[in-house]
Amino acid sequence: MIRGQVRSRVGGTVLEARVRIDIAGANLIFQTLEVVVDTGFTGSLALPQSIVHELGLEGAGRRHVTLADGQTIETPACIARLLWHGQPLDVRVPMMDSPPMIGSELLAGSHLAIDWWDGGDVIIEERMQPAE
Numbered sequence: 001m002i003r004g005q006v007r008s009r010v011g012g013t014v015l016e017a018r019v020r021i022d023i024a025g026a027n028l029i030f031q032t033l034e035v036v037v038d039t040g041f042t043g044s045l046a047l048p049q050s051i052v053h054e055l056g057l058e059g060a061g062r063r064h065v066t067l068a069d070g071q072t073i074e075t076p077a078c079i080a081r082l083l084w085h086g087q088p089l090d091v092r093v094p095m096m097d098s099p100p101m102i103g104s105e106l107l108a109g110s111h112l113a114i115d116w117w118d119g120g121d122v123i124i125e126e127r128m129q130p131a132e
Helices: 048-055
Strands: 002-008 015-024 030-037 059-066 074-083 088-095 112-113 121-126
Touching: 015 121, 048 074, 059 088
Parallel strands: none
Antiparallel strands: 002 015, 002 121, 015 030, 015 074, 059 074, 074 088, 112 121
């Protein structure tokens, strides 16, 4: 289970659901990183270039990303190793000029619960997909 908290964005009143994830740097040592949970983001993880460079992650070409306004852009990408539900997972990460965020691709197979008020709980639990 991954736990976090809803908090106001720095300098504003907009609420954001945030959790901490473990991500490996180039030295393969995991570091904890706070990320925004963005269900409108269809990728797994997006990171700003400053964090990519800090972690020493290597480039992996470019990736097309559709923004919230519907505009599609091409951005540099890298590969990152996360611990997700206790298991290592390699994901292709677009480098974006935004706070670090996880999206719906990473949340697939999980149950997400958010108490949507300042200080509310954010819980991501691994779930088995129901049989059809």
